[in-house]
Structures are given as C-alpha cells and as structure tokens.
Amino acid sequence: MTITGQNIIGFSRSSKGSTSFTSFNPVTNKALNERFFTATQDEINEAMNKASVAFKAFKKIPTSVRANFLREIAIQINACSETLTAQAILETGLPEVRIKGETGRTCGQLKLFADLIEEGSWVDARIENANPDRTPLPKPDLRSMLTPLGPVVVFGASNFPLAFSTAGADTASALAAGCPVVVKAHPSHPGTSEIVGQAILKAAQKNNLPDGIFSLLFDDGTDVAVELAKHKHTSAIGFTGSHSGGRALMDIAAARKKPIPVYAEMGSVNPVIMLPSAMDNKTEALANGLATSMTMGVGQFCTSPGLVFTVKSKSTDQFYKMLTDLLKEIPAATMLSHKICESYSNKLADTTTNESVTTLLNFTNKGGNDIAPSLLKTTGALFKENSELDGEIFGPVSLLIECESVEEIEQIVKSLDGQLTATIHGTEEDLSTYSELTDHLSQLAGRVIFNTFPTGVDVSHAMVHGGPYPASSDGRSTSVGTQAIFRFTRLVSYQGFPNNALPEELKNGNPLGIFRTVDSQRVQS
C-alpha cells in the first residue's frame, strides 16, 4: 500500500487543491516525506454528494452485507498491518506494542458491531397489531424501528490514531447503523489515516457497496472541518478532541438552517477519590495503580486521572511519597505531537507557578517532545479558592487534592463539571456510608468506577464513554461500545403498511428472528 497524499472520495482519488501539508515525526520533530493535499470546496461537495446518493442504496442493503463489510475492513487492516504499524509509529511516536494493541482493538470493535447488526435486535422493532374493535377509537397497525440517520462526518482523534480515528469507534458505529461516513483525517497522522482509508475502500469494493459510502479528506487547518459541519448533506458529526474544537463544531451545527446533532467527546479531568479506608489499607496498591494510570500513553488518554482527592493522614503522606518515588522511575516518553507537548508544558508551567500548588515532581521539557511525569499537590481549601485548578492538563500529571475530611471532598466534587469518569476507592461499607457522594458520582459522570482506575475503556455492550457537558456535547450518549450506534439513528413508524412493503425487521412471522416488542410483550417469535 502506497501513501499518495490524495483525498479519498468514494472510489476515486483526488488532489485538486494547490496546497498540501506534511506530518511530523514527533521523536525527531522533523517533517515526514509524504505531502497530503488539502481538500478543496469542490472535493468536499463531491464527497458529501456521493455520500448522500450512496445513503439511499446503503440503507437498503441487507444487514448481513453490512456486517461482512465491517469484518472485511478488519481483514484489510490486518492485511496491511506491517505498513500501518510502521507509519503510525513514525507519525505518533507511540511504541509498536501500543499500535499493535490499538489495531487489535480497532478490528475487535469492527467485529463487535458486525455481530451486533447481524444479530439484529438492536433496532428495537415494535409492533402494535391493529384492533378495529378497540374503544373509543379503533387501533391502527403501527410498527416502529430505528433507521440510519444519513451521512455522518467523523473527525479523527490525535491520541488514538486507529481506535478513534479513520476506522475507529465513530466510523464503525455509523457504518454499522447504515450511514455513509466522511472522515476528516487528523493532520498529525494523515499517512496512517490514508492506509486505513484504503483498507476501508477495498472492503467496500469487495462487498460491491455503493460509491460514496466512505471518503477521507485532508486538511491541517480548520476550513475543511467548518465546511463539512455546514454542508447540507451532513446529518451528524462524531468528534473526539479538545473542548474548543468540539464546542466550535457544536456552535456551527446549532446555527445551521437545519441544525444537526454533534457527538463530541471533549475530555475530562476524571476525579479519583481515595477514601481513608482505602488509603490506610492499600497505600502501596493505590500508589502503583495511580502511577500506572496517569502515565499510560504518556497521560494522553481522555480518561487520565487528572484530579486525585485524598484525606490528610499519615497513610496519605506515605502514599504521596510512594507515588513520587514510583513516578521518578518512569522514563520520559515522546508525546503525540509537538503541539500537544508544547500545550502540556505551558499548562504545567502555569500551574506550577500557582502559589496554591506544591510541585512534588516537575519534569521540565528540554526542547524535544519527550516528557516524564510530574506531580502536583494542593489542599481542598486552596482548590476551592482557585477555580482554574479544575482544568485538564493533557499529559502525564495529576493534581493531588488533600482534604480535611470526606465531607470536604464531597463538597468539592459537587462543584465539578461533567466528567467522562468518576472513581472512588474504599470499602463496600463506604459506599453506603457516603451514599450521597456515590449518588452524585453517577450524576457527574458517564462511568462510575469502584476500586480501580479510569484508564482502559473496555469496548462492550455496557460501556459508557460520554458524560455530562463539557465532558461530551451530548451526555445522553456514548462514543465507545455498542450503544454508540444509537447516535446515528432515528425512529420511523409505519402505519397500516402491507406486510410485503415493510422492512424485514417489522414483518409478520419475524423472518430475521430478532427480539421485538409485539403488543407490549418482548418476544423473539
């Protein structure tokens, strides 16, 4: 597979533009060889128009073909995994083991969605049979199900070049739902994106899918993003990235003549509460767990534990010491890009100069993009006075907040904004003793975690990776796990339709054998 730098527009390649850009190797900070052509307005229109036309055909294709397509993408990604791994390492600086793991996760995710739609019950088919004798009014035959929403625009994330990028969770769930996808490649890993895009293309052609169900556009600025968000054929947006980027897309989408939903996952500080019982009995385990969690992926995970709440005690002092010692041993590693490294270094420097913050460990960057962990500390009282301390510092640092009591922790946690995750360490008894705090955590975050750490987002039917604003644009949804498919659907009901004209999912006799709700009863017959 060769990297051409051309935009992928359905089954065609295109480089009409006069501007191009390169990606950078974050290890050397040097530009890579390949040039990527910035998509023009023409190319944007072409991709969206093709997607709109393809949608009509795509949504009528049997689900089994759609499932095969998703599985074939995984096969094609695996088939080029050597080239893909090499390119991803070059563009992201991530170690091989991580890229390979993420490739596995990406392929597993595609297969999970294939299984979901092949099983078929997810469409929530509901049948109300007619009853002409009902009083006061006869009851009509009414059948509803979830149907695909339309072309979806996906913005790849920098920190997961595979699992949240070109063929990542947004793309997989949108294609599974039956929506064509137009991806705006992340400019930090355009080569990786192109290789994956080509794999998707091959899988589409192999399954005789319509031209336009997938496109991939390049841009290292924001123009293409803005035009895609405004385009009349865009019916929803999936995004993983910064708050400013996500909110900008939300504002554009809301201001459209016809507003569209935006599913933006915008990161969070993922509060971790260590109750005294846990601190006293598992001091070392907590220090080990936090050191691992906060430095995983050089701290560049949306679920990285940014704020850690403790209660002042001897064990807590010991925990701080253990943690500092552990972090000292963790070598510097390359951050994803110079931009991220710079932003991290600046925010860290800002925070360490804050008089309310004690620096327990400070790794000062010497010019390259390699960063070792840092560790900051403050008190509950000072945290309450410094509202700026609850902001995310994307990288390997946590702020320890030493409180006078669990009540003070509760008070502070209640003042926090929406989060992707909220974690509590303690005993089972603690959960009932501090039930108000525990209850609040399920109000604060999309995922509440007991006695473990927030990093590691399992891809399953029960995962919720989302949370109240500003963690995500739409706290009702998840961007990971099978429930992510619901984001790209809408409800349709059919009244009085003859059996033959109904979608398979709603036909008499249940030809697909899916779980349905028939006259208020959940049945599989």
Add this chain to the structure above:
Amino acid sequence: MTITGQNIIGFSRSSKGSTSFTSFNPVTNKALNERFFTATQDEINEAMNKASVAFKAFKKIPTSVRANFLREIAIQINACSETLTAQAILETGLPEVRIKGETGRTCGQLKLFADLIEEGSWVDARIENANPDRTPLPKPDLRSMLTPLGPVVVFGASNFPLAFSTAGADTASALAAGCPVVVKAHPSHPGTSEIVGQAILKAAQKNNLPDGIFSLLFDDGTDVAVELAKHKHTSAIGFTGSHSGGRALMDIAAARKKPIPVYAEMGSVNPVIMLPSAMDNKTEALANGLATSMTMGVGQFCTSPGLVFTVKSKSTDQFYKMLTDLLKEIPAATMLSHKICESYSNKLADTTTNESVTTLLNFTNKGGNDIAPSLLKTTGALFKENSELDGEIFGPVSLLIECESVEEIEQIVKSLDGQLTATIHGTEEDLSTYSELTDHLSQLAGRVIFNTFPTGVDVSHAMVHGGPYPASSDGRSTSVGTQAIFRFTRLVSYQGFPNNALPEELKNGNPLGIFRTVDSQRVQS
C-alpha cells in the same frame, strides 16, 4: 377545586409578581374572570431550585411509587373532570366530547407510562461480567442503564389543552423517567392548566413525593420561557408549538454555557399522496377521508394534511368536486384563540391571492373566531415555482397539488422539508412499483402512513410523533408513545461495583425480573 391564578411552586402557591393576565373565551372573544400572576425571576429560581433538590430524592424513589404517582395523577384528573371540562371548554372553545376524549387520552397516557416503568425493562440494563482471564486484557465488570436526566421544563401546547399540556405527553414521559417537571402554562388555557396542576400536586402529596418534583408557572409573554430555557438547573426542554417558538428555544439552549437538549415538535404540512389506482377505485372514500381529516379539530392538529398530491385525471376532477361539496356542508367552528384565528385568516388570504393558486372554497372570517373549511388548488409545475406554498397554514385548509404524473409527485416530495407524517394511498403493488418514492417517505417523515389519514396519533409503544427538522428539533425522537421517555434519560455505567451498591436494575439475580442483556445475551433471569 378553585382557580387562584397563583403559580404552583412545588407544594407552595405563589403570586409575588405585580403583573397578571386573563385568558379569553374564544367563542365570545371576551376575557374570563380569573387573573393569573406572571411568574417573577424569584419564582422561576425557586421552582428550578426546588426541582434540582427534588431530583436527588426523586430518582432514588422505587419505580413502583413513581408508577403509582402517575396513576394517581389520572385518578385526580378524573376526580375533577367536571370542573376541568367546563374550564377547558371556556378557554378553548372545544366541544365537550373532544375535551372528555382528550381527558381520557391524557389519563390513558399516564397509565401507559406507569405500566412501562413498573415492568421496568425500558432502562435497557446491560451487564458484562468480569473475566480476569481474557487476553490481551482482563475484562472488567461493567453494567449500564438509562437514568433520569434532571429537571425538565415543559411548554404546554395550545391545541391540546390536556394531552400535550400540563399533564400531557412531555410531562408524563419526564416524570416516568424520574425527572422533576416545571411546566410553563400555555396562556390560552391557564385555568385548565391550574386545575390539572393541582391534580398533579395532590397526587404527589398522596405519594409523599419530594417538594419540587412539579411546578407550574404563568406568563402570557416570552420572558418566563426565556429564563427557564437559560436556567442552570434546566436539563432538557419539551415543547409543542410554532416553528418560531421552537427554534427560539433551540437557539437559546444551544448558546448556553452548558447546552441542553430541546425536544420541540413544531408542526408540519403532512403531505398526502393519492396515487391513480387509489383515486380511480376509492374516489369517494378519499374525499370523505380527507374532508374528515383536514377539518378535525378545526384543522388545528400538527398532523393535519396540508398538502395533497394527485395526478390529473377524470377521477381526480370528480374527487375535487366531491371534496368541495363535502367541505361546504361542514359548519364553521370556533378556533382555539383569536390569535390563531387571525394568523390562519391572514395566511389563507395571502395564499388565495397568490396567482398560482385556485380557490375552490373560501370561507372568509367575519370578525369572530368561527371558521369553516377552505380548499385550495395548484399544479405541480406552479408549486415548484412557488417555494412559499409549502408552508403550514394552521387551520382547516388543504392545498391540492395536481401533478402530471407520479414521477412529478416524486420530484416535488423529494424537495420537501422534514415532516411529522407522510401518507400514501394506493395498492400494495404501487408500493413496489414506486419503491423509491415509498423509501423517500420514510426518510422525509417520522411516521409513514398507508391508505389512511395522518390525523389521530395513537399513544402506543410503536408510535413515532417526530420527524426530521423542521417538523421537530430532534428527528431522532418521538414526543408521543412510550419511546418519548428516552428523551429524558442518559446512559450511566458502573465498573467493578459491589452488588449491594448497584441500582436494583443491575443487581445479580435480577431482583426486578426485567429483560436485560447479560454477556451479549438477552435474558429475563
């Protein structure tokens, strides 16, 4: 039950404001006696603060109590049905049989939601059991379900003083989900709203529910609406009404520091397509059906058939004549308010003066609010040239669009905006002959109807009353039927939680006996 005109703020009554307003009897166009106190900013804050506090307690109350509460509201509404009917007739001019029917519908709706939450499976509980031996990574114990979103603000509709108002579909679905509700009473029927509000209050007190799970505020302007939409404790909005009102709320909600979802049902023109086969074989039935549907409720239904597509033929001429004759016999009836009547009359006058439109029947209002049906006609070619003809005229009028062919109908229908409903009359064979047209209808509308008419929105598990923008703000959802509950929920997952600390729905052994998805399998055990 006495009408006091005071705002209902939780279990208290309040009239702090210095301004008040009256409602009008649309039959006489005269002000009614009762004065209603416009809610002040203090009162708005009090209602929202109480709702926020009540939410914490309300979401922990057993579902059985919430179900009893909904059923008790129906009992309390029935207990005051005489006063309620009299007041609703005074304020809306609707006939007794309609008000009684709507009361039945409102109570039935409350009971349907009570049954839904008592059965309990709607929360979509999912359990993934831990598997420490999974490779490459151990699998955590992860359990997800839908939980209530938070305080919901509901704006009652003018055209359904009961079923889409104080205890209507939005309120019933929000309370069922576990969300406190603050209703902004529609100024056309504040007395009706207060009577129903008092019924809700009694039901809440009888079930020892927390103070603040329900409030009712008065205003005959837009200030209270704006402040409610901006309030920090508002987590979602339910609205049924005009496009301008709905869009204004959407814009306010999107511009908030923390944007919130708005579920606005904003009406539509509900295209009805009469294919030649139907026109030839059921001419009279179509004329009868359309005459009934377009004049039901004096045409003041969101699903009223505003645009009717036919193909030029002898039967079509006969149909026009029959329809005109039938409509001539339908007596004038009082519209819901002077404002609605005036707006209808103006829009109708505008359209009849359009040179592209032939007026088959024109009822000109003589100053009161009584209106008899009108009927307009144009051709496909002229309709295409006059983009303003696709707008809603809220009242008893349809625009017949005579086309040269089914292909021309298809072409025009594809240019229409999102609709609540789309209807097609023909044979079963037609649906496959014109499959592209039929497919498009399911893309255009939330509900697709075959061989009947769009008015009459059955309240069931399979109803979809929503549709792509501008029919509703969020085409993914429905405001009628049990699926309306999903609007007021969010996903939460619990990772590694001990069994005792989990919500009942997610506990081992399935104590509630609900349908769940356990390790990918749908089970009730």
